[in-house]
Amino acid sequence: MKILVINTGSSSIKYELFDMDHRQILASGMAEKIGEDKSILTHTKILASGESVTKIEEGVIADHHQGLNRIVDLLIDKEHGVIQDKSEISAVGHRVVHGGEDFHATTVIDEKVIAAIKENIPLAPLHNPANLAGIEVATSIFPDAPQVAVFDTAFHQTIPMRAFLYAIPFELYQKDRVRRYGFHGTSHAYVAERAADYLGQPLSELNLITIHLGNGASMAAVEKGKCIDTSMGMTPLAGLVMGTRSGDLDPAIPFFLADYLRMSLKDIDTLLNKDSGLKGMCGANDMREVIEKKNAGDEQAKIALEVYTYRIKKYIGAYFAALENLDGIVFTAGIGENSAEIRELCCRGLNKLGIEIDLERNSKPGKEIREISSPGSEVKILVIPTNEELKIAQETRKVIEAES
Ligand code: AMP
Numbered sequence: 325m326k327i328l329v330i331n332t333g334s335s336s337i338k339y340e341l342f343d344m345d346h347r348q349i350l351a352s353g354m355a356e357k358i359g360e361d362k363s364i365l366t367h368t369k370i371l372a373s374g375e376s377v378t379k380i381e382e383g384v385i386a387d388h389h390q391g392l393n394r395i396v397d398l399l400i401d402k403e404h405g406v407i408q409d410k411s412e413i414s415a416v417g418h419r420v421v422h423g424g425e426d427f428h429a430t431t432v433i434d435e436k437v438i439a440a441i442k443e444n445i446p447l448a449p450l451h452n453p454a455n456l457a458g459i460e461v462a463t464s465i466f467p468d469a470p471q472v473a474v475f476d477t478a479f480h481q482t483i484p485m486r487a488f489l490y491a492i493p494f495e496l497y498q499k500d501r502v503r504r505y506g507f508h509g510t511s512h513a514y515v516a517e518r519a520a521d522y523l524g525q526p527l528s529e530l531n532l533i534t535i536h537l538g539n540g541a542s543m544a545a546v547e548k549g550k551c552i553d554t555s556m557g558m559t560p561l562a563g564l565v566m567g568t569r570s571g572d573l574d575p576a577i578p579f580f581l582a583d584y585l586r587m588s589l590k591d592i593d594t595l596l597n598k599d600s601g602l603k604g605m606c607g608a609n610d611m612r613e614v615i616e617k618k619n620a621g622d623e624q625a626k627i628a629l630e631v632y633t634y635r636i637k638k639y640i641g642a643y644f645a646a647l648e649n650l651d652g653i654v655f656t657a658g659i660g661e662n663s664a665e666i667r668e669l670c671c672r673g674l675n676k677l678g679i680e681i682d683l684e685r686n687s688k689p690g691k692e693i694r695e696i697s698s699p700g701s702e703v704k705i706l707v708i709p710t711n712e713e714l715k716i717a718q719e720t721r722k723v724i725e726a727e728s
Contacts, residue, residue, distance in 0.1 A: 325343075326344070329341075331418075331419040332458025335357055336354060337355045340713040341406060351369050351398075351406045355395060358385045358386075358391045359385075362383075363383060363385035365382075365391075381394075410465070414724070418462070418716075419474055421476045421507070422451060423477045433471040459473070476508060480506030484552060490504070505556075505558060506555075509551070512546065518708045519706055523652065530549070532651060532654060533639075533644070539566065552646060568602070568603045578596075629669070640653065653703060657710050667696065668686055678702030679702075681701075682697060692709070
């Protein structure tokens, strides 16, 4: 069974084609700058040997429809393609950012689902319309293949009210849906499952803290396989320090910026989402660059790293208390998978909680799942490469098989 996974942004389409029976990825790529003068399509064909061949096309891709058609042309192309005909694609799995309270799980898309995703546009005004555009064009290009939605928010729908409700008038939750939703759910769910496989125990018997540190960053407290708290909130701005997002801050700061500095709402939005986080504190949003600056003696970069890791350490303490009992901590995504230094700083001094990192194990780079806690550590510390696209493909397969 071949499943195409697509993640549609306002001017981009990322895709991966999986052969689920042979547990293989056949091709991946991205169409960028859709609707601009110079669109770029990067397509990578993955050979059976594991080697890959990349083709980059430049030109004008006027809209998402043309973008996905071009991607399909490449997938069936004699030289760069990996299938003979688009009918070989059994289903299309879509990453959908916001499912609000309507979706607790992956679902086959029908008119009702489309209407519900539309209703959730106010909660994700940038992402949900783009995701809907992806669903619309994929439905027209693959009319016979089921379209499936995998929501970033779904995994967090098990969070109890005590953790999702903000202490503001209750009607704002009831009428206007103001509450914590959480994001990166596909990644948290995937690494939690992989952790259980690695530890050889059912997920339903494990308490885990999963730490996704990429350009965006979030943590989740996962109790016996169910998420009970997460650091992102109603929007992805809350929680940890990120590349360009502030994460948690005093909710009165925007009033100060508006009243005292006369900033507009739009400027405050840009400041907190695009110019804060690591970038705001030290001028670089890429963690590798921040670490390089710190190593070259840059004081701002040093303090930015302290703020970044201190926030994570605080959340580890909070989630330990929420879970009451902890079996494992999982680091994932670009920074979590690759930076031994960040992992060490987040776990430093937590020995009394049974969290002991092994410096030598931690320092060894790797692409595979690995354990970095010391042999005596009560809490296992794992590094697990995330794979949101694979998880979307697996979920897609599960729901279409359940329906048939
Ligand atoms: P992602 O959003 O998961 O692709 O992660 C992107 C982040 O991972 C960027 O901040 C990168 O700087 C960071 N990253 C990638 N490789 C490394 C590395 N070797 N050390 C530190 N950070 C890294």
